[in-house]
Amino acid sequence: MTKRLDNIVVVGQGAMGLLWYHHLSQDNISSSTSANVNINNNVTLLASKQDLLSPNELKTTRYQFTPYQQDHAKNHALIYSAQVDITSADIILLCLKSFHIASAIKKIAKDIPPHCIVILAHNGIGTFEAVAKLLPNTQVILAMLTTHGSLRNAPLTITHTGLGQTDIGLLSGELSNPQKEQLTSQLNLALPHVCFHQDIKKKQWLKLAINCVINPITAINNIDNGEVNDKKFSKQVNLVLTEIIELSQAENIGLTYTDLQAMVYKVALATEKNCSSMRSDILAGRSTEVDYINGYIHRLGKKNNIATPENTRLWQQVLNLKR
Template sequence: MTVKLNWLITGPGAISGVLAAGLLRQQQQVAWLSRHTQEETSVNWTLTENGKATRFVTPLYPDAPPPDAVILAVKSYDLAAALERLDELQIATDCPIIISHNGMLSVHSERPLFPLITTHAASRENHTISHNGYGESWLAAQAINQPQPLAGAIGEILQQSFPPLHLVHDIEHRRWHKLLINCVINPLTAIYRVANGELAAARFSDIKQQLIEEFVQVAAACGYSFDAHQASQAVAKVITATAANRSSMLVDVEHQRTTEIDAMNGFIVEQARQHQIDVPTHRAVTEAVTALR
């Protein structure tokens, strides 16, 4: 019999909506964490999967029991504020925090942080969420900032709610692998205003390869080994699998929102600087996307 836990999730957002729906289907208690104090006590939202729309009504915290686990599925630049919000709400400091965001960033927190990496694709329009692409996910079995393992019940429930999900003890290489994909697809779709699948065209071959080769060089300097040919195949596979998708960076640019370029290609540029590596292509796309803000 599945244990019933109380989950607090930022949202309703794109991936957070997919996660919340999966947890609710497993008879879990879910509450939304909003950025600000709200007069409402609940949110009506819809998730569309495979052409079928399902409506949900989910309470807003603190109109819900204290959480057993928190999921912060946010933009990279919003993570620090989301953690501060937990302090404001006096969430227990030993409550496990599952973080899901694009790119890399340094996070300083006394709370136990467990990265979640996913290749699922979703989009949001107001309180309507669409699950656009199915993939797989990886969750750290141990906190990245302290020696605390993830409680078995939390991992098991997430595996049932968001399959396929793998619990791993070495999440960092998987984070770099996701960064590789993001550093190619996100900036190019944003700069050229195209859906993911259009990056398979021959006109993008050279710039994709340059981004990949520079990435492999920087990753190696940081202690993470990637084969350039296999990296190219991995990027091509995601482009094909998500051909109809519009990247989150493209959507942000179209809505004139802040992008996550600093945590993606900007991160590679900074790591390259520290290791005295020249990455002209990553620098160029970082500057190009920054100019689009």
């Protein structure tokens, strides 16, 4: 039987980090088999400025979590990661902004055990190359994409705002089929539904295309997601997706315009009242992940000698918004 992945470190105390920390750290009962299975994971959270916390804060900090479609928040104990948690980790799940991923790995790289599964959960593409240089070639690194909604109302206070699906897949290293099934099963018990994909790169590109449209248009125009489906943005959406399709062909990723257009419309409609992450960052005066979204398309265009004027324009406009 495959060894259980009991020791889990979640890196990041934002909306997605706390969402996964909460669900992974709870006792989970599965009745999917003839006997109930009680899951007790050793789950800890590594915060970005944890070294600034006092010994008392490290022991007594709590977080507030409001479950999906419920009104009342509950307080839960927050267990911070110590070095021993990292050196014994079976899974390290990084729920951070894309531009923080490499620096977070760099801080703990020497303590990550060889058997540990490192999972990168962030918007956009472009962090893997930097992470791979910091870890051994044999380190198992996965990408995680999720459509769950989570809102950070205040520090250490989140609300689970929408149920979704999570896709995971290998970026480097090797996992046996039993290991893949074990990992997927454990994540599924915590926060369903989780699917393992042999070709996670295509899934990344699909999400990237959606983000390249919805995030910058909502941030620049200060609108909710649903307004992206307004006819006045049709030409712009067309240009963005056309550039992505051309680049995807150069990168041997099989995307079609009709599928992408339908997905953008569907996601904008399903999240019509939501404020995109990029718009939220702009409104809060935070840095955005645009360098790893439209900026990634810009850089890839230069690499392949393919013009990406609309993605480049949106990338530059968003960068100018935070000045």
